[in-house]
Every structure is written in C-alpha cells, then in structure tokens.
Amino acid sequence: MGEPGTKELISLDELEAAGNLRTGRKHILSILVENKPGVLTRVAGLFARRAFNIDTLAVGPTDDETISRITLTLDGAVHPIDQVTKQLHKLVNVLKIRDLEPEETLARELALFKLAVDGPQRAEVLQLCEIFGGRVVDVSKRSLVVELTGSDDKIEAFESLVRPFGLIEMTRTGEIAIARGRGET
Amino acid sequence: MRAVDALMECLKAEGVEVVFGLPGGANLPTYDAFYDAGIRHILVRHEAGGGHAAEGYAKATGKVGVAFGTSGPGATNLITAICDAMMDSVPVVFITGQVRTELIGTDGFQEADILGMTLPAVKHSFMIQHPLEIPRTIHEAFHIARTGRPGPVLVDIPQDLSRADIPYEPVNDVHLPGYQPTTEGNQKQIRLAAKALANARRPVIYAGGGVVNANAASELRELVLSDRFPITCTLMGLGAFPAPHEQWLGMLGMHGTRAANYAMDEADLICAIGARFDDRITGKLSEFAPRAKFIHIDVDPAEISKNVPAHIPIVGDAKNVLARLVTEYRALSADRARLEDWWQRIAGWRAQYPLRYEDTTDTEIRPQRAIQAVFEATGGEAIVTSDVGQHQMWTAQYYDFPEPRRWINSGGLGTMGFGLPAAMGAAVGCPDRTVVCIAGDGSVQMNAQELATCAQNAIPVKVVIINNGYLGMVRQWQELFWDKRYSHVDMGSYPDFVKLAEAYGATGVRLTDKTTLVDDLKAALATEGPVVVDVRVTAEENVYPMIPAGQAARDMVG
Numbered sequence: 001m002g003e004p005g006t007k008e009l010i011s012l013d014e015l016e017a018a019g020n021l022r023t024g025r026k027h028i029l030s031i032l033v034e035n036k037p038g039v040l041t042r043v044a045g046l047f048a049r050r051a052f053n054i055d056t057l058a059v060g061p062t063d064d065e066t067i068s069r070i071t072l073t074l075d076g077a078v079h080p081i082d083q084v085t086k087q088l089h090k091l092v093n094v095l096k097i098r099d100l101e102p103e104e105t106l107a108r109e110l111a112l113f114k115l116a117v118d119g120p121q122r123a124e125v126l127q128l129c130e131i132f133g134g135r136v137v138d139v140s141k142r143s144l145v146v147e148l149t150g151s152d153d154k155i156e157a158f159e160s161l162v163r164p165f166g167l168i169e170m171t172r173t174g175e176i177a178i179a180r181g182r183g184e185t
Numbered sequence: 186m187r188a189v190d191a192l193m194e195c196l197k198a199e200g201v202e203v204v205f206g207l208p209g210g211a212n213l214p215t216y217d218a219f220y221d222a223g224i225r226h227i228l229v230r231h232e233a234g235g236g237h238a239a240e241g242y243a244k245a246t247g248k249v250g251v252a253f254g255t256s257g258p259g260a261t262n263l264i265t266a267i268c269d270a271m272m273d274s275v276p277v278v279f280i281t282g283q284v285r286t287e288l289i290g291t292d293g294f295q296e297a298d299i300l301g302m303t304l305p306a307v308k309h310s311f312m313i314q315h316p317l318e319i320p321r322t323i324h325e326a327f328h329i330a331r332t333g334r335p336g337p338v339l340v341d342i343p344q345d346l347s348r349a350d351i352p353y354e355p356v357n358d359v360h361l362p363g364y365q366p367t368t369e370g371n372q373k374q375i376r377l378a379a380k381a382l383a384n385a386r387r388p389v390i391y392a393g394g395g396v397v398n399a400n401a402a403s404e405l406r407e408l409v410l411s412d413r414f415p416i417t418c419t420l421m422g423l424g425a426f427p428a429p430h431e432q433w434l435g436m437l438g439m440h441g442t443r444a445a446n447y448a449m450d451e452a453d454l455i456c457a458i459g460a461r462f463d464d465r466i467t468g469k470l471s472e473f474a475p476r477a478k479f480i481h482i483d484v485d486p487a488e489i490s491k492n493v494p495a496h497i498p499i500v501g502d503a504k505n506v507l508a509r510l511v512t513e514y515r516a517l518s519a520d521r522a523r524l525e526d527w528w529q530r531i532a533g534w535r536a537q538y539p540l541r542y543e544d545t546t547d548t549e550i551r552p553q554r555a556i557q558a559v560f561e562a563t564g565g566e567a568i569v570t571s572d573v574g575q576h577q578m579w580t581a582q583y584y585d586f587p588e589p590r591r592w593i594n595s596g597g598l599g600t601m602g603f604g605l606p607a608a609m610g611a612a613v614g615c616p617d618r619t620v621v622c623i624a625g626d627g628s629v630q631m632n633a634q635e636l637a638t639c640a641q642n643a644i645p646v647k648v649v650i651i652n653n654g655y656l657g658m659v660r661q662w663q664e665l666f667w668d669k670r671y672s673h674v675d676m677g678s679y680p681d682f683v684k685l686a687e688a689y690g691a692t693g694v695r696l697t698d699k700t701t702l703v704d705d706l707k708a709a710l711a712t713e714g715p716v717v718v719d720v721r722v723t724a725e726e727n728v729y730p731m732i733p734a735g736q737a738a739r740d741m742v743g
Contacts, residue, residue: 009380012453015478017494034363038312042304049305086487092309092329092364 023076026055028107028177030185031070031088032062032096039093043070050087052079056109056152056174067095071176073152098185100177107177111155112137113146116166125165132158143168151175188316188346189214191353192280193222195323198355201251203227203242203613205235209255210295212282214348227613227642230634232259234606236266237632240275241607244593245568246614247400249331250277256284257295260341261302265600267337268306272597273421274398276335278326283312285345300341308336309364316349320356328359333366334485335398366484370501370509378456378480378497379513382412385454387476387527390414391437391466394421394596395459395483396503397589402426404507405458411514413524415531417445419460421596424586434531435540438466439732440578443538446738448531449474456480459503462492463597464734472737482506538730540582545723548698552576552651552722555702556583559621559649562706567619568611570594572604572628574658576651578728580623602631608646609639619647619710626652626719627676633685639715640690647710649718650682653726661727686717695719 009015033039040059047054055073062069074084085097100107113134117125122144129136129146132154138145148158152175159170179185192215196204203225208216219226229235232254239250254263260281270277284293300312309329311322319342326338382388396405396418402425409416409432416426417437426433435442437449449455455477460466467473470492481488481495482503489498499506542553556579559569565585570593571577577594586592593611595603608622622629629650639646660674686693692712696705696719709718729743 009377009384012381012384012478015381015496017479017496018490018498037314038300038304041301045304080490083487083491086489090485090487092361095363 021080021082022078023081025076025102026073027076027081028071028073028100028105028175029085029088030098030100030177031072031094033068033070034093034095035061035066035068036093039068040070042091042093043088046087046091050084052084056172058174058176060176071174073175098179100179100185104180105177106180107151107175108149109152109155109173109175111148111170111172113148113159113162113170114168115144115146115162116142116168117144118142121165125162128158128161134158186350186353187214187218188319188349188351189218190222191320191351192323192347193218193224194353194355195320196224196251199249199324199327201249204251204253205229205238205242205610206253207232207235207255207259209259209282211256211284211344212253212259212342212347214344215253215280215282215342227638229606229638231632232262233265233602234609234632234635234638236263236277236279237269237600237603237606238610238613238635239277240266240270240273240603241570241593241610242614243275243277243610244607245590245611247590248276248614249327250275250610251280252277253280255282255295256299256344257297259295260299261297264303264306265598267303267339269595269598269600269603270337271306271308273394273595274335275337276330277337278330279337279339281339281341282347283341283343286343287345289343300339303339306337307339308334310339311341313340313342313346316346316351319346319351320353321360324356325359325361329361329364333368334395367486367500368484368502368505370482370499370506372509374497374499375506375509376513378499379510379517381454381478381480381497382414382456382514383517383519386523387451387453388414388456388524389434389448389452389454390416390456390458391419391449391460392416392422392425392458393419393460396422396425397459399459399484399503400589401459401502401504401507402589404504404511407511408507408514411511412519412521413528415448415527417441417448419463419466419596420581420594422460423581423592424589427587428585436581439468439734440582440728440730442540443730443741444531444534446732446741447534449477450738451530452477454478454480456482458482458507459484461488467492468732468740469735469737472739542726542729545699548700550697550699550702550720550722552653552726553579553583554699555649555651555720555722556580556623558702558706559623560584561703562710563619563621567591567621568593568608568615570604570608570611570620570622572622572624573599573601574625574628574656575653575661575726575728576623576625576657578658579651601625601628603628605629605646605648606632606635608648609635609644612644612646620645621710622646622648624648624650625657626650626654626682627656630680636686636689636691636715636717643714645714645716647716647718649706649720651722652682652719653722653724654678655724658728660725664725664727666733682717682719686715691715691717693717693719695721697721
C-alpha cells in the first residue's frame, strides 16, 4: 500500500517525536541575509524576544554586495536549535541558514590581547606567542599587544596561559566559519 | 504622479474596499490623496479603534484589513492592534506617516521609531527609503500579510517621500527571495497521519484558528465525518466545526468542557490542525495529554514542536493538507467500531459534566442566560465579536457557532476594548449580517469612543454589555486564588451606558428582567443604527469549569 520509503504503521507505539531536542553542543549558524538597514536588529531582536542567548555574533559582507553573512554561535544544551532556525527562517530578510557540522567546518576567530609585561616575563610571553602562532602588533615599555587567530578553544587556551602574566584587556571578534571542501557554506 | 496617489492606485489594485484611519501632520499628503481617490475611508476616533476595526474586517471577510495612522502617537496607538493581529494571525496592513527624512533621529515633533518599537510584533515591516519604493513595497506588504501564516505588516512612510513625484507603473509581482511559505503538505507524512488515525483507539481532533484562516472548515468537517472522530476547537477555532453536533465536544482549554479536556487527557492520538498548543490549552505542559501521540498540521513550521513535540509534523496550508488527508484516510477503510469504547467513555463525561449554571428564581439575569438569550434572539445567525474577560468565555461556552468567521475575538493577546471596533469593521465588511458585540462593562470603555464612528457612518453594530460592575475575570481570580481580596476591580455603575449611547448618537437600552430578555433583545437588534444594550447581570458569577492556571486537565474545578 505505501510507496517506497513510507513505513507501514502497525501501531501508534512506533511513532517517535521529532524536534525540540537539545543537542548539548555548541552550534555555529551561518545565516545569509539581505544587506538592508535594520536586518541585524531583526535577528538580534528575535533572539531577545524568544529568550535565546547568542554566545558570539559576527557580521560582514559576502562576495555578493546585496547579501551579508551573520555567523553566530549558541549553546545547543540550552536551546532547541531547530526552533531557533525555524524562527530565524520566518524573518523575511533571512535568505539561508546553515547549522554547520563541526567536522566539516573551519571556524576562526581573531583576538587581540594587551598584556602587562615587565622585564624578564617578556621573553616567556613571546615564546608562548610563537607557539600559538600569534603576532606582536604593538610594543611599549611595559606592555605588548598580541594578535591571535584560531578556533575559540585555541584562543581560550592562550588566554589562560597569559593571564598570570597580567592580562590588561582582551577583545575577540566572535567566530566566523566556512564549510570545508568545494561546496558553499 | 505623487507617491501618495500611486499608493492609492496600489490599494485599489489590491482590492481594498475600506481603510480605517485618522489623519495627522505626517500623513497629510496621504489624506490629501484620499480626498478624491475613490476609496472608502472611515474616520475613527482613536487609532487603536482603527487597528481593531481593520482586524474585525479581516476576520469577518478573510480579506486584508487596512489601518492608517500618523507618526508618533498616531503610530504608537496602533501598537496594541499590531500585537493583537500578530498573536491571532490576522492579515492587516498598517500604514503610518513618519516625520520628514531630515528630521529622523532628531527627536522631531511627533517622531517615534515605530519600526523599531513594533519589530517583535510584526510579520514584517518596511521603512520607505525612497519614493520609488512605495508601489512595490505596498504590494509586498499585502502579499506577506495574506499568504502563509497571515499577520500584520507595517509600512512607515516619511512625509517628504510620500509627496514626491514618481513615475507610476503598476507592479504585478513581488520580489521576496527570503519569503517562500510552504503550503503543500508532504504526501508521505499525510499518508502516515492517515494510518495513525486509522490505528488510533482514542483519537481527538483539535482544531484552531488556522482552520478558519485557511478557509478549511468544509475540509475539516469531511475529516471529522470520515469516521466518528471526536472534535474540539480552541477559542480561535470556534465555528470551524458546526456546533452543536454529536461529534462536537465543545471548546477545550482553561474554560473548555470537561468532555473536551478529559478526552485530550486520555487520548492516544491528537491531530492538531492550525492550533499552537497555547498555555490556555495545555495547562501544565508536563502533564498535558500524557498518553497521546501528536499529528501537527500547521502552515508555520516554527509552531510545530514549539511547545509539544510532534510525532507526525505536516507543514502546509490546512485546506490543502486536510483535503488530501481525507482522501488517504477513506482509502484505508478503517474499522469504525474500534471507536465504540471511546465514545462510551466520552458519553459518560458529557452526561456527568454538561455545561451548567444555577439559574435564579426571580427576574435577575445570570450572565450565562444573557448569552443564551443573545443566541436565541439572533437565531445563531449573527457575527459575534467580544471583548476579553468573563463575557468572552461565557460566549464561547454558550453561543453555538454554526460557521467560521462568525466569532471574532482577541484570543492570543487578550485585548480589552477589541470587541466594539472589531464589530465595526465586521459590519463594514459584511453589511448584510447582524453584527453583535458582546462586551464587558470594563472592556467596552476601552474603545467606547468608536460609538461616534458607528453613529456618524450609520454602522449598525449592536453592543450587548454584560454588565456586572466588575472587572469580572480579575475579580474571579481574586475570589478563587487571592482570598477574596478584591483589589481595584469594582467599576461601580459607571458610566450610565444608556446616556453614553445617546450622547454618541446611538440608541441605549437597559435590560434587567430575565423573563422578557429574549424579546427585549430582539427589539434592540431590530432597532436601526448602532444600539447599546446594558444588560445588568448577577455581579459575582464565575466562569466554570476552569483549569486553574498551570494545572492539568484533571484538576478542573467548578
């Protein structure tokens, strides 16, 4: 009776609920939106209105000037991601959403660290900087600014290592991401 | 031509019959265009009244309602109507004037960031940046308001742009790459749903306002009658299935019938159609319908599994999906006898717990009796609007709606003051029908100024005030859950509604005698023009049965 792929239902017990699941991991959503005034407000406002928390948010142009990309990360332990994406899809200015698979995604974040370094500590910090592939972009008598690119894990690891030396301040961009391989994100 | 004249051409192209609005500084150009545009415009007395009138018009006719307001306070006065239309999925286009572009951001006179203020409460909104955008934007606004899950769309037009000259070319398409609502349900899912229904021993069909919006009442009826499926509707869905009927359980939810709520509680399969599992339906979510699997049919994918995880989700227009579901279900030739035990169980609840109230032995009018009298006086043939509160629930319980679009009320937002302007809009949209607003003495005062609009335009709404001198629903909650500490709910006998009606140029009648109530109401309904009927009812009557907030169906009281 059923066409291929339609399972024969014998009893209601076989039915399983879909959706509304907490995945328990970090999600990176890559959202293409129309490049129009107020679109970011609509996205941010939706998160506020639905009590979803954004962990990081990065917005920038794409290769098409009429389209911007919003990359945001959120915690799948707290939010049902499918509900978040479905609500986002309802925004008329949202063109495409991808919930990026961690294994198939390159995610990078840029961070700037201003470190207090006096005398002998300087060499140690520079060594850490080299190990992490960071660059010193500003030097003064008593401080250094280090530029570091990488996954959020790497940036957090660097932060915890340099913090004892005296972290004056830090600024991070939030992750941006792109799919591995030939396919579009 | 001026952009505002192009705007009028766009409204005509959209088939707009009537606009409800109020002019002001920032939309003076628009109102100049109205002067000879040949579009009916009804001058309301408050923009909120205009917004709700546009909603009432939309709900009664199924067409897109239109409301205009000026900038600043004109626009902010529309916000309640915008929120209301969002919560109840009402297609309305709101067009506001905005201060001149050079003043935007300067806190200019009557400047308000209406776009920003309404962002969480609109289906979509547009701020006009260039006069050339106006025609396309207007058509896109109507397209978004009416398609998919309907809702409010705001268009904010700065004054200087509205008076600019533009070359006008009719627009016949829309360009909305990010807006493609799914209307066709997935065939495999529909087939699976049919099989689940055929396997269910204790099914319930639970229909909401989405069925009304999709004009799918006849398809719903086909489904219900394709077997002996018990059917219940939400407050917004009343009329989607004709009441009374042997398969009709009555409304469900906080003030629904026990038969409907207990059936949901014991069901093994619930088929939700155009309904969104609101907290007034589910009560305590963790104890809602604990034995049931769920089919959920909705045109808005985000509603599916939002509150209750669906086992068979079907995204699509209810009319489209139900028609195919009926075909699939009939092909299965399910055994009708399997529902016999279920119907016996339901019959037991119906017999044991009918809707009931203690009637009086003297002439005093019980509010429930007043609703029944309105039903008798109208023969159930009227379009009925209501405000929000006890009278609304009694109407939902005691007025049987035979068809969709006969019952117009504010369900999601629960907006007091909705009923009178909504009745006005419904009467303008359906001039051949009797339109009755069943109001509370508290609620009606929130938009009573629209009586002037009705009188001036000979809009013959009949306003039946269920007058108990209280903010009755709040008083009921204070009685039941706050130790009868009646805090600020006593409205006294103010105003004198008969005099108020007369002052507005309407007819006023006061009714206090149960024995002549139906005849008196008939006489009032037969009176020309707008009529206000002040029905004095028992002051401290409660709406029962009731699921106390946050509790489960099994905890029903009264």
